Amino acid sequence: MDTTTLERFSLNGSEDVVRVRLAVRTWMRANGFTLLQQTKMVTATSEMTRNCVTHGGGGSAELQQLRDGERLGLRLRVADQGPGIADLPLALQGGHSTTGCLGLGLSGSKQLVDDFEITAEPGKGTQVHITQWR
Amino acid sequence: MPTTPQQSIDQIFTHHEPAILEGWMCEQVAALTSRQDLMSTAALRTQSQAFLALFTLACRDGGLVDITGTPWAPVLDFLADLSSQRAKLGFTPSETATFVFSLKQPVFARVREELGADVGTLVDDLWGMNVLLDKLGLYTMELYLKSRETVIKHQQLDMLELSTPVLNLWQDILAVPLIGTLDSSRMQAVMENLLGAIAKQGSPIAIVDITGVSAVDTEVAQHLLKTAAAARLMGAQCIISGISAPIAQTMVALGVPFGSVDTRATLADALAQAFAQTHRQVVVMEPQAY
Amino acid sequence: MTTSIPIIAFSELLLVTIQGDVSDEQLEALRAELCERIQVTRAKGVLMDISGLTLVDSYLSRTLVALTTQSRLLGATLVMVGMRPDVALTVVDMGLRLEGVNAVATLEQGQALLRRLALASGQEGGHGHHNT
Ligand SMILES: Nc1ncnc2c1ncn2[C@@H]1O[C@H](COP(=O)(O)OP(=O)(O)OP(=O)(O)O)[C@@H](O)[C@H]1O
């Protein structure tokens, strides 16, 4: 599988969230993803980058193009040096938020993309990879 | 002059291309697999001539063993085009592969004439050429099958479109009559078609009729619920009609939460409901005396 | 750099048009601005046209619910108009629920709904509320 880095972002505020969303939308539209695939990926992107900013104290994101034979994919990697997540299974289950929100960001995004990976050891920050295939 | 197989083959093609082409055309036209109903002899000749030109160059520059090298690329590309073209025209795999395999005969005839008594070289040549043409033939076959698959996939998509029409039942009222077996990919198509139509026409009511559906599993039920939920967010009400007794029982057994969706026994009931909601009334007229 | 989301007053209604991709700040500003405009104009209805909005994530869904509740407290009914199919399917897939938010497909349907609700609440002495 070939991996090419497309763009890197630093995530500090909500305008960075918008920038990454637009980059994801633009690239997917140009590369023939369906509107539904685009919107799902953009929405998951929004959730993950916002979590990074609000819970992780900011961090960075990277967009990668994946090529596996005929298949073309887009991967977003988001990483921060924040507190990590103490009870990851609970956070992934949905409906649990430490900030009094809906707590559907993680669980919901998992439903939207083809691949969803997260590591969030307490004290070691949080790393999320989400991928959509064409 | 010492002849290596490569040199002699190369020269045979360069010096006798017209003769080989004639011989090859005869083979192809005479073959049981020739399809003059699908392709004219003139077109076949043009195609054969173009192939021979590329083939001669590749033999000279690329050798006879490795067809994956750069010199052979134009030949492989040509065969790829030919395979997909023939798949679309309706040739069978063996009719397609005959294109390459039938080249053996005229080439062998030429080689035999050229080399005469030099039996050792002849055997080597024949062997090399035989293997080479088999490789190309198999390559052609493989690509043919791939193209065929693409054609079939397209046809399946067309079928999907055809089998899930969205009807304008009345002003403001859309309907999708579902018939036969429902699976996940068909339900995905139904869902996207219907929601697309709601957005385009601004319809406040959509009826999904499953009278003609034999069975509904959890996945299909989930799709129905999802369609209804998405329609609601778009401002349209989704009514599901024609749930048969066995399907109703399965739904309950599976624990599908259909409580949140409007359901009606028949399409007529659903239509009546839709009329009521769009402030319409159906009136039965007194028969008029003439 | 933030451009504000436009609010237009017409025939006793407020029309809010959200287009493309909007930031959290823009939405935060809209919440404050809409409150003020409802109070100033005494509008009884708000049509929120989101037919040009390209995503509804958890933040936006929370905002839509908040705007609905807030408008109701100020005596106006908010109607969400024209959510796109891809956005609606994404919202459903995420498991987000826009509880209490009225939804219609077109602006005409929105106006008609507000007219009906106004009539109904008039008959009940102004206490009628509607939510789906
Ligand atoms: N990058 C992160 N760093 C630290 N904690 C995180 C991070 N991402 C998520 N979490 C934790 O996981 C919980 C669940 O996250 P999720 O996105 O599902 O919900 P939320 O952000 O609280 O609310 P919502 O996304 O629905 O608005 C969060 O409340 C937070 O405690």
Ligand SMILES: [Mg+2]
């Ligand atoms: Mg979140």
